[in-house]
Amino acid sequence: MKYDYLVVGSGLFGSIFAYEAAKRGRRIKVIDKRDHLGGNVYTKNIEGIQVHQYGAHIFHTNNKGIWDYINEFAEFNRYTNSPIANYKGEIYSLPFNMNTFNQLWGTITPDEAQSRIAEQRSAAGIGDPNNLEEQAISLVGLDIYEKLVKGYTEKQWGRKAAELPAFIIKRIPVRFTYDNNYFNDRYQGIPIGGYTQIIEKMLSSELIDLELNQDLFANKAAYLEEYPKIVYTGMIDQLFDYRYGELEYRSLRFESVTLDRQNYQGNAVVNYTDAETPYTRIIEHKHFEFGEQPKTIITKEYPQTWKKGDEPYYPLNDDGNNEKYRKYRELAEQMPNILLGGRLGMYKYFDMHQVIAAALCLVQEEFR
Numbered sequence: 202m203k204y205d206y207l208v209v210g211s212g213l214f215g216s217i218f219a220y221e222a223a224k225r226g227r228r229i230k231v232i233d234k235r236d237h238l239g240g241n242v243y244t245k246n247i248e249g250i251q252v253h254q255y256g257a258h259i260f261h262t263n264n265k266g267i268w269d270y271i272n273e274f275a276e277f278n279r280y281t282n283s284p285i286a287n288y289k290g291e292i293y294s295l296p297f298n299m300n301t302f303n304q305l306w307g308t309i310t311p312d313e314a315q316s317r318i319a320e321q322r323s324a325a326g327i328g329d330p331n332n333l334e335e336q337a338i339s340l341v342g343l344d345i346y347e348k349l350v351k352g353y354t355e356k357q358w359g360r361k362a363a364e365l366p367a368f369i370i371k372r373i374p375v376r377f378t379y380d381n382n383y384f385n386d387r388y389q390g391i392p393i394g395g396y397t398q399i400i401e402k403m404l405s406s407e408l409i410d411l412e413l414n415q416d417l418f419a420n421k422a423a424y425l426e427e428y429p430k431i432v433y434t435g436m437i438d439q440l441f442d443y444r445y446g447e448l449e450y451r452s453l454r455f456e457s458v459t460l461d462r463q464n465y466q467g468n469a470v471v472n473y474t475d476a477e478t479p480y481t482r483i484i485e486h487k488h489f490e491f492g493e494q495p496k497t498i499i500t501k502e503y504p505q506t507w508k509k510g511d512e513p514y515y516p517l518n519d520d521g522n523n524e525k526y527r528k529y530r531e532l533a534e535q536m537p538n539i540l541l542g543g544r545l546g547m548y549k550y551f552d553m554h555q556v557i558a559a560a561l562c563l564v565q566e567e568f569r
């Protein structure tokens with residue numbers, strides 16, 4: 202069959218593009234180098250539990266159009282993300298709110314909590330913060346910083362907070378209401394039955410063929426010659442043979458285990474905010490869907506320094522990497538038959554709703 206497009210990557214970006222192109226009568230080949238579709242939103246049914254294989258994925262958006270769009274592919278539940286923090290066995294509510302302040306200091310009213318934070322900020326006496334540690338203390342004071350920010354951030358970045366630049370934390374959201382809902386967005390939930398069904402539906406058209414275990418780079422020249430247009434959602438630096446050097450990322454290692462008990466931690470997400478515990482959080486997947494299965498599956502998340510060949514999770518958007526990206530982008534602009542998209546093609550951290558918006562934007566430009 203003659204195809205109009207090759208889509209490299211069956212993640213949310215590539216799948217939306219393929220779905221929309223097929224709706225417009227185009228023929229599309231989708232390839233993915235993994236042995237499953239869906240990219241990082243992939244969920245796998247184990248013991249009747251939808252396991253988020255690449256970290257917790259909670260859908261949230263303020264955009265009604267995007268919410269309606271994704272709801273065409275699955276029914277969403279009413280899950281509200283309310284993670285908790287475990288600091289050396291002490292439990293605190295997140296994000297920082299009146300419950301957290303009560304647990305920390307016993308304060309009851311917003312006025313009490315506000316004066317407590319103001320006292321700590323002024324006692325720290327930091328004028329112009331020189332690093333992340335000073336920045337965080339100047340925003341929320343010493344207690345919150347030491348118990349809930351320091352260890353977690355240092356594990357995430359693999360460096361001491363006093364050695365990290367201040368700009369990484371621009372603001373630390375603090376709420377003076379008893380509200381444990383992590384996101385401020387109007388719409389939030391988890392697809393009942395997982396995310397994989399969403400991607401399967403997107404790719405179900407007769408005009409779309411999917412091939413797994415196919416890496417573009419195993420046959421790059423042939424692919425480039427055969428397909429009139431390519432939507433590429435892989436790493437942009439790899440597309441150009443790392444001509445300007447590698448873009449950097451932070452990576453993660455996931456360690457999952459099935460436990461012969463119904464309930465391990467009573468919440469989907471528990472962050473470990475001390476420096477000594479080597480992982481940053483434990484996910485208990487069944488709680489995303491209020492599961493009552495006899496077993497449970499938990500995943501520990503270990504942040505890692507990224508090296509070539511590791512899964513690139515979070516782009517490190519500092520000045521050096523952004524400048525490299527800009528140069529790669531210029532090269533891409535000279536190749537009108539290649540359309541770049543997604544978190545790796547655009548070297549940008551995207552939440553799911555943002556990936557949907559970016560993919561629909563490309564669709565609009567392409568089929569204007």
Ligand code: FDA
Pocket residue numbers: 209210211212213214215232233234235238239240241242255256257258259260261415416417418434435436453514515542543544545551552553554556
């Ligand atoms: P994605 O990476 O999903 O897809 C790219 C695909 O291309 C992959 O399947 C890959 O195998 C394939 N590919 C790459 N190179 C290739 C090649 N050379 N040949 C063939 N195939 C190739 N968002 C949110 O809204 N709420 C949340 O709670 C979370 N949580 C979260 C946790 C963690 C740990 C991470 C890292 C990310 C999140 N996200 C999130 C973000 C979410 O994962 C993200 O928005 C989407 O998965 C991005 O979809 P893409 O299609 O851009 O990339």
